[in-house]
Amino acid sequence: LYDNPLMLYIVITEPYFNFTSIQESMNEILFEEYQFHAALRINAGSLSAHRYFYENSSELCCIVVDSGFSFTHITPYCRGKKMKDGICRINVGGKLLTNHLKEIISYRQLHVMDETYVINQVKEDVCYVSQDFYADMAMAQLKGEENTLMRDYVLPDFSSIKKGYCKPREEMNFAGKYKPGEQILRLANERFAVPEMLFHPSDIGIQEMGIPEALVNSIHNMPEEMQPHFFKNIVLTGGNALFPGFRERVYKEVRSLAPTDFDVSVVLPANPICYPWEGGKLLSENPDFDEMVVTRDDYEENGHLICEEKFDI
Missing domain, CATH: 3.30.420.40 (ATPase, nucleotide binding domain)
Structure with missing residues (x-):
C-alpha cells in the first residue's frame, strides 16, 4: 500500500501468466469495490x-x-x-513439503493429518537441505547417540507449551523416556528427506x-x-x-x-520472504512510478484493456 495526501495507491502481486478472468476480477475488486485511486499489478x-x-x-x-x-x-x-x-x-512449494511431512509422521509415529499449522512449524524448525544425501541417510540409520541427525521435537499443548520447540541435543533421552505430559516427535531422515523434494520432485512421483x-x-x-x-x-x-x-x-x-x-x-x-516487498517499496519511490500504474479514471474510461496494456504480467 502506498499513500500520499492526494491519492491512495496499491501495488499487488500475482503469479506469472495469471488467467485473464482472475486479472479482470482483481481489477474490479481494486477499482470498483475498494475504490483505490491507482493500482499496479505485478509479479x-x-x-x-x-x-x-x-x-x-x-x-x-x-x-x-x-x-x-x-x-x-x-x-x-x-x-x-x-x-x-x-x-x-x-x-513444488512449502505446502507440498508440509503435507508430505504430515503423511510421514502420521505413518510412522502419530496421526497429525489435521495439524497443518503445527507440522509446518516443525518443518521450519528442524528441516534442512542435505549437502550429501546418501551420507546423511547412512547417518540417520544409526541407533542411539551415534545418530547425530536425530532430534526430538516437543509438540505444543496450547496451555503450558504455546509453541513447539526442538530439544537441545544434551537433553534428548535416547531410552525414549519423557516427562509426564510431554508429547515428542522423534525426527531423523525426515529432516532432510522432505526438503529434498525441491531438488528431486520425482522422489514422490512428480515428473x-x-x-x-x-x-x-x-x-x-x-x-x-x-x-x-x-x-x-x-x-x-x-x-x-x-x-x-x-x-x-x-x-x-x-x-x-x-x-x-x-x-x-x-x-x-x-x-528472502520480504525481498519482493522491499522491491515494491523502492518501486513506489521511483520518479516513473506514476507512469506504471493505472488510475481509476483510466480504468473507468478504458476498462480492462488499459490494465492489459500497462501490466506486463
Whole structure:
C-alpha cells in the first residue's frame, strides 16, 4: 500500500501468466469495490529483480528463484524486463513439503493429518537441505547417540507449551523416556528427506525438474551471449530459501551443471520472504512510478484493456 495526501495507491502481486478472468476480477475488486485511486499489478519476481538491480546497478541480468507456498518460479530478467522464454514453474512449494511431512509422521509415529499449522512449524524448525544425501541417510540409520541427525521435537499443548520447540541435543533421552505430559516427535531422515523434494520432485512421483536443473535449463533458453550474466546473478527468494543449506546446495548443483568457464554466484538476501516487498517499496519511490500504474479514471474510461496494456504480467 502506498499513500500520499492526494491519492491512495496499491501495488499487488500475482503469479506469472495469471488467467485473464482472475486479472479482470482483481481489477474490479481494486477499482470498483475498494475504490483505490491507482493500482499496479505485478509479479513478485519483478519486484525482487528491481530490488536486486537497485543494489547491483552495474549488472544487466539476473535470474530470480521464487520458491514459496504453492510452487516455485524461475524467471530471468534483463535490464529490468522479464524474459518470458525462460520462465519455468515447478509445482513444488512449502505446502507440498508440509503435507508430505504430515503423511510421514502420521505413518510412522502419530496421526497429525489435521495439524497443518503445527507440522509446518516443525518443518521450519528442524528441516534442512542435505549437502550429501546418501551420507546423511547412512547417518540417520544409526541407533542411539551415534545418530547425530536425530532430534526430538516437543509438540505444543496450547496451555503450558504455546509453541513447539526442538530439544537441545544434551537433553534428548535416547531410552525414549519423557516427562509426564510431554508429547515428542522423534525426527531423523525426515529432516532432510522432505526438503529434498525441491531438488528431486520425482522422489514422490512428480515428473518435473528440480530447482538447479530448471535453473540451468531456463538460462540455456536465453541468448548465448547473455548466459554468463545469468549464471553469476542467481537470486533466491521465498520461504523455502530459509532452509539451512539451501543456498549452498543450489550453488553446488548449478556449478556442476554450468560450463566450467562461467562464474556462478548464488545470492540469498537477508530476508528472502520480504525481498519482493522491499522491491515494491523502492518501486513506489521511483520518479516513473506514476507512469506504471493505472488510475481509476483510466480504468473507468478504458476498462480492462488499459490494465492489459500497462501490466506486463
